[in-house]
Amino acid sequence: MAEFGEFMKILGEFGPYQKLVILFISLPLLLNPFQMVGQQFMVLDVPHHCDTSWIRAVGPNLTEEEQLNLSLPRGADGAYEQCRRYSPVDWDLDSIRTYGLNATEECRSGWVYPAGQPPSLLTEFDLVCNRKNLNDISQSIYMAGLLFGAIIFGALSDRIGRRPVFLITISLQGLFGVGAAFAPHLYVYMAFRCVVGAAVSGILITALTLATEWVGVSSRPKAVLISHCFSAVGQMALAGVSYGVRNWRLLEIAGNAPMFILFFYIWVLPESARWLVTKDRIEEAKKVLQKAASFNKCTIPPELLEQLKAEKQTKSGSILDLFRNKHLRKVTLIMSLTWFADSLVYYGLSLNVTTFGLDIYLTQLAFGAVELPARLSCIFLLEWFGRKKTQAVLLLLSGLMCLIITGIPEDQSVVITVLAIIGKFTATASFSSSYVYTAELFPTVIRPTGAGLCSMSARISGIMAPLIRLLGEFHQAIPMALFGSPPVLVGLLCFLLPETRGNELADNTGAATPQPGSKILEDLSKKDITEDGADLKKDIYTSLETKL
Structure with a gap:
């Protein structure tokens, strides 16, 4: 029976066909930032005050300035308060002018915004004053959708296939994303966004799986990280599109409608x-492989295709196996915490783009610009310094940047933004490293389960990140302190993990650590060299022996 890796040797580990597949699965990731952080550009703060039209019944000829002066209290800075008004009274206008109003109340009749302001999520659904927290709650509901999507579509892709799940999820994102642009109520918008989050999670999972399964072993990090680069380009595109499209409904359409082109x-x-x-499903596999070979201008020997059969099923692992084995227990706990910290600092910085003091569009553009080299650099960092050191140092640096920001005065907006950009660079690189490191640490029989558990951990911290921002009401430094502390602590724990650079992947839970490449040679030497495909197997054996 032919090993599947033999077909990848013939096709080329990263041939033209595989590059085309990577392009196809990467295109939807261009719109990923529009879903992840696009809402921050729909709730930009605008001047507002309580609706005080009640006083018009008393003095219909009042000018706007007189109306505001009689019906709104002023703050310590002399400006009209945005979230309180004087309580309505049954007095005549002369009495109000003579005695003035003292009792105040919250805005009970809504708010008034500047005329000519482009429609935003904030102004249409009144996300101000005691309702402003609904913005962060809405973002957490989207993150909950990511969690549900990881649970649902990960298992579904194993059952019905990667291709149908990818097609289903891009359709769901297009339909519900555009549908959210027509939401008549905030809670309808939240529900649609939750479905979009689930779809985005499904796209990310199947894109990672297809990128991994269509390339050779040595090209997997490259394929995965190249697809991540499309998300970085989307970050920069978000800055430009959101700057030109201020109407939140049109921005929502712009971030989702292109899915229908796919x-x-x-x-x-x-x-x-x-x-x-x-x-x-051997016959289908043969057709797909022959199509790939034709595109790559190579030929798969017919006798090798005849040997293509499903391998004997290895006993599947369960989530309990991750905690029964001492080594796997350590790996599972540390990597779950790593993904948790990665997600927390990444989204903590991304969602705080409006609080760093500089123009948010320029800040977003800078955030996107640093993501591209951050993801590309991982391809080299992981090979030069190894997985363990790269993961630990990047996580430590991302956390330290957040902690340093807490000690910078608020008026030093340039310094804060520079530190945030450095933090975004290291957080992005750390998150990308986690994908590669996790796949190498878990053995084959338990790899999807281990990676799924880590992904769930990341989604939990993603849900928490918008809620942690609410603590800024008590002190500005609290959110950044909470975003930065876990990465520092977990970064130190990463030094306890084994190094996997240059090692073969472990196949079963009995292996303590991934083994060196000699394991392949040992397994291959035990295979019977049959007449069919003998030359190919001998060539592979000779090549491996030479390298070892």
């Missing part, structure tokens, strides 16, 4: 040949 994926997006083989 309808042609029905005809061009391939299924994972590796997954088809595991499901014993």
Whole structure:
């Protein structure tokens, strides 16, 4: 029986066909930032005050300035208060002018915003004063959708395939994302956003899986991180589009409608040949492999195709196996905490783009600009310094940047923004490193379960990040202190993990750590060299022996 890796050797580990597949699965990631942080540009603060039209019944000829002066209290700075008004009374206008009003109350009749202001999520749904927390709650509900999507679509892709789940999720994002632009009520908007979050999570999971399964072993980090770079480009695109489109409904459409252009994926997006083989759908796998070979201008020997069969099923691992084995227990706990800290600091910085003091569009552009080199640099950092040191140092630096920001005076907006950009760079690189490191630390039989558990941990901190921002009402430094402390602590724990650079992946839970490449040679040497495909196997054996 032919090993699937032999087909990847013939196709090329990262040939033209695989590059085209990576392009297809990466295009939807361009719109990912519009969902993750786009809402921050829909709730920009605008001047507002309580609706005091009640006084018009008493003095219909009052000018706007007279109306505000009689019906709104002033703060210590002399400006009209935005969230309180004088309580309505049954007096005549002369009495109000003579004696004045003293009793105040919260805005009970809504708010008034500047005329000519483009429609925003803030002004349409009154996300101000005692309702401003609904903005962060809405963002947490979106993050909860990401969690649900990780649970639902991860298992579904193993059951019905990567391709149909990818098509379903891009359709869901397009439909419910555009639908959110027409939401008549905030709670309808939240519900639609939750579904969009689930769809985005499904896209991320299946994109990672397809990128991993369509390339050779040595090209997997490159394929995964290149697809991540499309998200970085989307970050920069978000800054430009949100600057030009101030109407929140149009911005919502701009961030989701392009998904419908990807309808042609029905005809061009391939299924994972590796997954088809595991499901014993051999004829379909052969067609997909032959199509890839034709595109790459190579030929798969017919005798090798005949040997393509599903491997004997290895006993599946369960989530309990992650905690029964001492080594796996340590890996699971530390990597779950790593993903938690990665997500917390990443979203903590991303969602605070409006609080750093400089123009938010320039800040967002800078955030996107640093993500691109951050993700690309991981390809080299992981090879030069190893997985453990890279992961630990990047996580430590991202946390330290947040902690340093807490000690910078508020009026030093340039310094704060520079530190935030450095933190965003290291947080992005750390998150990308976690994807590669996690896949190498968990053995084959438990890898999807281990990675899924880590992803759930990240989604939990993603839900918490917007809620932590609410603590800024008590002190500005509290959110950044909470965003920065866990990464520092977890970064130190990462030094307890084993190094996986240059090691073969472990296959079962009995292996303490991933083994060096000699394991492949040992396994291959035990195989019977049959007449069919003998030359190919000998070539592979010779090549491996030479390298070792």
